[in-house]
Amino acid sequence: VTAAPSAETFAERFAKRRAEFGPLCLGLDPSDDVLGAWGVDLDGFVDIALDAAAGSVAVVKPQSAFYERHGWQGVRSLSRLVSGCREGGVLVLLDAKRGDVGSTNEAYAAAYLGDGAPIHADAMTVTPYLGLAAMGAYIERGPVFVVTRSSNPEGRAVQAARGPDGLTVEQRMVLDIGALNARLAPGAVGPVGGVFGPTHAPPDDMDLAAMNGLFLAPGLGTQGATPADVAACFAACPDRVLPSASRSLLAAGPTVAGLRAAVRALSDELSSLLG
Amino acid sequence: VTAAPSAETFAERFAKRRAEFGPLCLGLDPSDDVLGAWGVDLDGFVDIALDAAAGSVAVVKPQSAFYERHGWQGVRSLSRLVSGCREGGVLVLLDAKRGDVGSTNEAYAAAYLGDGAPIHADAMTVTPYLGLAAMGAYIERGPVFVVTRSSNPEGRAVQAARGPDGLTVEQRMVLDIGALNARLAPGAVGPVGGVFGPTHAPPDDMDLAAMNGLFLAPGLGTQGATPADVAACFAACPDRVLPSASRSLLAAGPTVAGLRAAVRALSDELSSLLG
Numbered sequence: 001v002t003a004a005p006s007a008e009t010f011a012e013r014f015a016k017r018r019a020e021f022g023p024l025c026l027g028l029d030p031s032d033d034v035l036g037a038w039g040v041d042l043d044g045f046v047d048i049a050l051d052a053a054a055g056s057v058a059v060v061k062p063q064s065a066f067y068e069r070h071g072w073q074g075v076r077s078l079s080r081l082v083s084g085c086r087e088g089g090v091l092v093l094l095d096a097k098r099g100d101v102g103s104t105n106e107a108y109a110a111a112y113l114g115d116g117a118p119i120h121a122d123a124m125t126v127t128p129y130l131g132l133a134a135m136g137a138y139i140e141r142g143p144v145f146v147v148t149r150s151s152n153p154e155g156r157a158v159q160a161a162r163g164p165d166g167l168t169v170e171q172r173m174v175l176d177i178g179a180l181n182a183r184l185a186p187g188a189v190g191p192v193g194g195v196f197g198p199t200h201a202p203p204d205d206m207d208l209a210a211m212n213g214l215f216l217a218p219g220l221g222t223q224g225a226t227p228a229d230v231a232a233c234f235a236a237c238p239d240r241v242l243p244s245a246s247r248s249l250l251a252a253g254p255t256v257a258g259l260r261a262a263v264r265a266l267s268d269e270l271s272s273l274l275g
Numbered sequence: 276v277t278a279a280p281s282a283e284t285f286a287e288r289f290a291k292r293r294a295e296f297g298p299l300c301l302g303l304d305p306s307d308d309v310l311g312a313w314g315v316d317l318d319g320f321v322d323i324a325l326d327a328a329a330g331s332v333a334v335v336k337p338q339s340a341f342y343e344r345h346g347w348q349g350v351r352s353l354s355r356l357v358s359g360c361r362e363g364g365v366l367v368l369l370d371a372k373r374g375d376v377g378s379t380n381e382a383y384a385a386a387y388l389g390d391g392a393p394i395h396a397d398a399m400t401v402t403p404y405l406g407l408a409a410m411g412a413y414i415e416r417g418p419v420f421v422v423t424r425s426s427n428p429e430g431r432a433v434q435a436a437r438g439p440d441g442l443t444v445e446q447r448m449v450l451d452i453g454a455l456n457a458r459l460a461p462g463a464v465g466p467v468g469g470v471f472g473p474t475h476a477p478p479d480d481m482d483l484a485a486m487n488g489l490f491l492a493p494g495l496g497t498q499g500a501t502p503a504d505v506a507a508c509f510a511a512c513p514d515r516v517l518p519s520a521s522r523s524l525l526a527a528g529p530t531v532a533g534l535r536a537a538v539r540a541l542s543d544e545l546s547s548l549l550g
Contacts, residue, residue: 065382071393107340118346131429154406161436
């Protein structure tokens with residue numbers, strides 16, 4: 001595995017935008033509830049989201065499921081959202097949680113990462129049930145966030161199981177991602193990040209800073225995590241976390257002004273806690 | 276969790292078609308290599324695949340990645356493939372390996388399973404890194420195949436890890452799926468199947484028949500498993516396995532006659548081994 005060549009890495013681009021807008025990642029999840037409350041269809045949601053995101057947040061995270069829900073027309077709307085955000089200077093982390101065997105991963109990576117991708121995100125989430133070692137196709141095309149510790153309690157059954165070395169699946173994942181980043185980007189923040197829910201007890205048994213990657217922290221707001229939980233979980237590397245909220249922010253829509261105010265308030269709170 | 280209501284279950288429909296066509300599941304993976312070798316674009320592939328599948332196989336398994344690779348236009352082609360196969364009497368198992376937290380899974384399930392789904396497959400694959408217990412949204416809408424033991428060696432790092440009860444993640448998955456099926460479909464083959472690669476050593480330590488579900492066995496042909504491996508792995512429940520091959524069969528294209536002959540030969544070999 002080699003990392004995708006890039007004049008400026010995702011981590012560098014995030015650091016610049018974080019300095020301007022704060023670390024908040026705006027989750028763009030157009031559930032039926034949100035569309036109903038806003039009184040819009042999916043393309044109307046995309047129009048408002050584009051206006052609200054540009055010049056307001058560092059990163060947006062569209063959840064692919066809520067676009068796929070509308071068939072190919074929904075994927076077309078997602079396509080417009082992704083390119084529009086990037087044109088507006090907003091980083092796009094596509095939450096797609098793909099993950100399969102190597103040859104299939106090559107097709108998923110070509111779909112969403114790197115030059116020529118029909119939906120060209122800046123980074124995407126992947127799921128490692130088929131092994132972190134099978135995820136090379138993504139890493140060769142662009143930065144990924146590997147689901148490591150999910151924010152839901154049901155994930156414990158898999159993520160807290162232990163390998164022959166006595167480490168849990170999620171501990172092993174953090175170590176293996178760290179080894180990958182050390183090789184791909186020595187001395188820098190590497191291209192392999194982790195999705196790491198801050199809703200369980202803070203991980204005393206994991207050295208998150210040593211992973212040398214970014215973290216997506218989902219579950220802020222409706223899923224139960226607070227900004228203080230995020231600050232506690234990532235105390236060792238507060239500048240490397242992208243705290244993500246969706247439902248609690250979208251509740252301030254459908255006006256662009258309402259959304260931007262909600263984003264600003266949460267982002268300011270996070271900035272004061274994370275520095 | 277309750278199962279989706281259905282006049283005839285997926286297992287019953289599979290059993291009928293299996294009696295007519297054999298157990299083979301035709302993988303419809305239009306990789307760049309296949310499109311190049313056939314000299315067609317994605318819609319040309321879909322046209323040929325529809326002709327080759329109808330009246331030839333029990334089940335097809337389109338791999339979503341190879342359609343998403345072409346953006347929303349590719350998803351539109353997938354949509355046409357899925358509805359066309361079903362109209363031709365062929366069961367469609369969509370290989371999408373989705374898996375997320377509960378509310379997101381609801382959107383994915385509504386995208387691909389049950390009445391009103393814009394891409395309405397008969398069943399789909401899901402990935403349980405976020406927990407089998409988070410997959411209820413799928414099961415409520417239609418049959419699923421949960422990735423349990425993948426066909427790639429990299430998956431061992433997660434799937435062979437052990438929980439506090441000493442069972443591996445994949446052993447626990449087989450037991451938990453069995454408990455779900457016993458509750459949802461007592462005395463019958465239940466709506467929750469497993470994706471179970473026959474390429475590793477046969478699982479002496481798992482009671483596959485007791486899971487009371489169907490199995491998708493990927494990796495036949497190019498990935499290294501033989502029909503004899505499938506027969507050995509599923510000796511306890513040979514009538515519940517869908518052995519899947521893609522690349523080795525698509526190599527017989529692009530003529531419909533060539534594809535149908537390759538499908539017939541492999542299906543006959545599987546029927547003679549699996550009964």
